[in-house]
Amino acid sequence: MARSVALTCVLSLLLTAGLGAQVTADRLRNAESEPHNWLTYSGSYASTRHSLLDQITPSNVDDLELKWVFQARSLENFTATPLVVDGIMYVTQAPNDVVALDAATGRVFWVYEYTPSPESRPCCGRVNRGVGILGDTLFMATIDAQLIALDAVTGRPIWKTAVGEPSQGYAMTVAPLVIDDKVVVGVAGGEYGIRGYIAAYDAATGDEVWRFYTIPGPGEPGNDTWAGDSWRYGGASVWLTGSYDPELNLTYWGIGNPGPDWNPAQRRGDNLYSDSVVALDADTGELRWYFQFTPNDPYDYDAVQIPVLADIETADGQVVKVMLWANRNGFFYALDRTTGRFINGRPFVTVNWAEGLDDSGRPIQTPQAPGEVTYPGVQGGTNWYSPSYNPGTGLFYLSAWENYGAIFEPSSEPEEYRPGQLFLGGRPMPAIPGAAAPPALTRGHVNRWTEAVGNGAVIALDPRTGEQRWKFEMTDMTTSGILTTASDVLFTGGREGYFYAFDASDGELLWRTTLGGVVHNGPMSYQVDDAQYVAAAAGNVLFVFGLRD
Amino acid sequence: MRDSRMRDRRHAGFLALAAAVLLAASGGALRAQEHAGQYEQADIEFGARLYADNCSACHGTEGDAIAGVSLRSGTFSNASSDAELQAVIANGLPDTAMPPGEYTEAELSGLVAFIRTMGDVDPATLTVGDAGRGEAVFLGKGDCLSCHRVAGRGSRSAPDLTDIGAVRSAGALERSLLDPTGSMLPVNRPVRAVTRDGRELSGRRLNEDTFTVQLIDQNERLVSLEKADLQEYTVLTTSPMPSYEDELSEQELSDLLAYLLSLQGVD
Numbered sequence: 001m002a003r004s005v006a007l008t009c010v011l012s013l014l015l016t017a018g019l020g021a022q023v024t025a026d027r028l029r030n031a032e033s034e035p036h037n038w039l040t041y042s043g044s045y046a047s048t049r050h051s052l053l054d055q056i057t058p059s060n061v062d063d064l065e066l067k068w069v070f071q072a073r074s075l076e077n078f079t080a081t082p083l084v085v086d087g088i089m090y091v092t093q094a095p096n097d098v099v100a101l102d103a104a105t106g107r108v109f110w111v112y113e114y115t116p117s118p119e120s121r122p123c124c125g126r127v128n129r130g131v132g133i134l135g136d137t138l139f140m141a142t143i144d145a146q147l148i149a150l151d152a153v154t155g156r157p158i159w160k161t162a163v164g165e166p167s168q169g170y171a172m173t174v175a176p177l178v179i180d181d182k183v184v185v186g187v188a189g190g191e192y193g194i195r196g197y198i199a200a201y202d203a204a205t206g207d208e209v210w211r212f213y214t215i216p217g218p219g220e221p222g223n224d225t226w227a228g229d230s231w232r233y234g235g236a237s238v239w240l241t242g243s244y245d246p247e248l249n250l251t252y253w254g255i256g257n258p259g260p261d262w263n264p265a266q267r268r269g270d271n272l273y274s275d276s277v278v279a280l281d282a283d284t285g286e287l288r289w290y291f292q293f294t295p296n297d298p299y300d301y302d303a304v305q306i307p308v309l310a311d312i313e314t315a316d317g318q319v320v321k322v323m324l325w326a327n328r329n330g331f332f333y334a335l336d337r338t339t340g341r342f343i344n345g346r347p348f349v350t351v352n353w354a355e356g357l358d359d360s361g362r363p364i365q366t367p368q369a370p371g372e373v374t375y376p377g378v379q380g381g382t383n384w385y386s387p388s389y390n391p392g393t394g395l396f397y398l399s400a401w402e403n404y405g406a407i408f409e410p411s412s413e414p415e416e417y418r419p420g421q422l423f424l425g426g427r428p429m430p431a432i433p434g435a436a437a438p439p440a441l442t443r444g445h446v447n448r449w450t451e452a453v454g455n456g457a458v459i460a461l462d463p464r465t466g467e468q469r470w471k472f473e474m475t476d477m478t479t480s481g482i483l484t485t486a487s488d489v490l491f492t493g494g495r496e497g498y499f500y501a502f503d504a505s506d507g508e509l510l511w512r513t514t515l516g517g518v519v520h521n522g523p524m525s526y527q528v529d530d531a532q533y534v535a536a537a538a539g540n541v542l543f544v545f546g547l548r549d
Numbered sequence: 550m551r552d553s554r555m556r557d558r559r560h561a562g563f564l565a566l567a568a569a570v571l572l573a574a575s576g577g578a579l580r581a582q583e584h585a586g587q588y589e590q591a592d593i594e595f596g597a598r599l600y601a602d603n604c605s606a607c608h609g610t611e612g613d614a615i616a617g618v619s620l621r622s623g624t625f626s627n628a629s630s631d632a633e634l635q636a637v638i639a640n641g642l643p644d645t646a647m648p649p650g651e652y653t654e655a656e657l658s659g660l661v662a663f664i665r666t667m668g669d670v671d672p673a674t675l676t677v678g679d680a681g682r683g684e685a686v687f688l689g690k691g692d693c694l695s696c697h698r699v700a701g702r703g704s705r706s707a708p709d710l711t712d713i714g715a716v717r718s719a720g721a722l723e724r725s726l727l728d729p730t731g732s733m734l735p736v737n738r739p740v741r742a743v744t745r746d747g748r749e750l751s752g753r754r755l756n757e758d759t760f761t762v763q764l765i766d767q768n769e770r771l772v773s774l775e776k777a778d779l780q781e782y783t784v785l786t787t788s789p790m791p792s793y794e795d796e797l798s799e800q801e802l803s804d805l806l807a808y809l810l811s812l813q814g815v816d
Contacts, residue, residue, distance in 0.1 A: 088771050100771060102761075102763065102771075102773035104773075105773060105775075107756070107758070107761050107763055107773050108756060108763070109755055109756065109763050109771045109773070110755060137701075148815075151698070151701060151705070151709070153705050153765060153769055154698065154705055154709045154765070156698070156711050156712075157700075157711065157814065157815040158700055158701035158711075158815065159700070159701070159815055160815050160816060
């Protein structure tokens with residue numbers, strides 16, 4: 001070997017010996033212990049979106065100022081939550097570019113650009129919720145159902161694996177969940193007659209390790225909850241990141257609606273595991289338990305919400321490992337996350353599709369007559385917007401759609417399944433003629449809304465009972481996630497373009513600013529050097545705030 | 550990088566190429582004058598391989614197997630400029646047997662270079678590289694992973710080469726091997742910085758603006774620096790990569806080039 005080459009390379013090897021701290025599986029398990037970082041979509045495996053940072057407080061939040069902005073080169077909604085690892089921010093630019101930025105200044109290091117297949121056909125926007133990380137590798141799920149591993153330092157691809165077939169309606173918008181040496185994702189496509197699944201891939205190679213079908217196949221328990229061969233095209237998609245309990249080694253994922261969406265007569269039975277939460281062994285993908293929120297759903301009530309894990313002390317002094325879940329169907333639930341047992345549940349918005357829940361948590365359904373308004377409407381009492389649990393206040397916080405209904409019109413005839421084509425079985429109509437029609441419900445720019453169709457709200461619940469503790473009502477709806485901090489500040493946004501800070505204990509509005517676009521993602525917080533930052537996206541721009549210097 | 554263009558193109562047909570190259574080369578003084586020095590040898594050789602793999606089945610090794618079409622003539626009824634020729638190769642010709650082809654820019658450059666010089670070149674001057682042997686040079690004698698990285702392996706000190714064959718022409722790659730400093734992109738220039746508190750950094754520049762600079766430092770970490778915080782900041786114009794002109798034989802260089810051209814990204 002040429003001496004000059006050897007010298008150069010030996011020098012290079014010496015210099016690289018001190019490679020930066022990598023994000024190990026242990027760091028991911030203990031993400032709460034490094035609150036200056038944000039290592040997974042929901043901030044930690046418990047998905048509480050509760051930051052232990054406390055520099056920004058109710059008394060100084062008024063001193064927040066804009067530190068920097070990142071303007072995405074995309075006209076899609078900015079639904080991604082950034083990761084921050086030791087001063088570097090990683091965020092996706094819809095549909096599927098990844099950008100690395102200096103988290104203190106917003107200066108860009110690199111951009112990885114990916115052009116999804118033109119065959120991709122996500123139902124509801126070419127969006128992406130963010131990346132996962134392990135070691136110095138990033139993972140992105142794409143709308144053409146590919147899983148891509150990138151070098152976190154250079155932004156260059158390492159491997160790419162096909163998770164699903166985009167021409168058949170399979171897509172991915174989810175931020176991957178990394179557990180140990182595996183990358184877990186799920187497929188969207190519930191409006192295209194897919195058969196959903198959650199799958200884990202070897203982080204080093206991209207090889208599939210396990211796959212759990214969200215609709216059981218013939219001979220498997222639950223397949224008989226689908227009449228005839230309706231299980232083949234039953235949807236049950238997965239499009240939001242799950243959670244993980246390392247002690248139980250269970251990973252929890254919310255499952256989407258059955259298909260066709262609005263004609264339950266075409267798929268008689270409970271339609272497991274649509275509209276359910278499933279608890280899977282993280283090593284094998286085997287089902288440990290499930291809980292179905294909405295059997296034989298005719299309303300498109302995806303159980304695609306974030307499973308929030310909390311350890312709560314009951315009245316008799318016992319600490320119970322619970323899962324808190326405000327469902328699109330309008331009910332709040334607390335479940336025992338070890339067994340899936342129903343603990344309590346009650347509506348958090350107006351509900352008339354069910355009169356209540358029985359002792360097992362199963363809804364007592366009260367279908368409305370044809371042409372009558374069903375509450376909540378098709379977008380639900382809440383949806384994919386990340387909630388938060390603050391162990392300091394002991395309260396659970398969610399973004400809700402209040403006084404919002406829809407008229408559901410199932411097709412009179414069964415709909416023929418055609419690969420890659422919409423498979424809906426009917427349609428939802430607005431509750432008020434001439435009002436904004438679901439599911440879009442947007443009317444262009446912010447503050448162009450009336451109260452006629454419903455209103456948005458931030459609701460604080462006592463998870464022990466489901467009772468409301470405080471509420472902040474907005475005129476327009478909200479699609480924003482919620483962040484709470486150890487100093488009891490609650491950050492959220494809404495469709496009106498405001499970004500708010502509330503006192504998490506009593507709902508007092510402490511501060512607001514106008515971002516000029518709909519806040520679609522979940523606010524998050526991090527720290528670089530000695531400064532705490534809060535990031536929120538509105539329109540297609542990421543705004544980062546910190547205290548005045 | 551746009552990954553939808555990434556394809557797994559193998560250079561399986563190399564052994565069959567020597568004959569094609571031999572047959573393709575013949576006279577043509579006028580065309581030689583028109584194009585002399587215009588195309589780089591590496592591009593012509595790369596194009597010769599691609600031509601044999603993708604074009605010779607219909608056009609023949611001498612470019613005249615289709616009646617009324619002589620690629621060796623230097624005149625084409627559907628293209629005059631190189632750009633137009635590339636467009637025909639990429640898009641095909643509707644209502645004819647000429648199909649569209651999925652080629653990278655590097656491949657299109659190679660194909661045009663070869664077609665433009667068909668008959669001008671002396672086949673004896675074409676050294677046909679072998680990607681398999683080139684990989685061995687890359688990993689062994691060249692020890693390229695000590696500084697470069699391919700598909701997650703190797704150092705980040707120098708640019709990642711995972712898709713270098715899709716984004717650089719054969720000629721540009723050859724220049725990089727022979728004259729690294731002369732062909733180094735300004736954005737890749739090594740920088741050295743000393744902060745006001747005495748911290749020394751060196752690395753490869755990624756971006757720079759009026760007030761800040763971003764680099765991959767000597768510890769392979771992303772670093773963003775405020776220029777106001779620096780007491781020293783130097784952008785070097787000499788590449789740390791040595792020239793391989795005298796380190797590798799002509800055949801080894803050709804093999805290495807073939808390997809680099811086979812790096813088409815992750816798919």
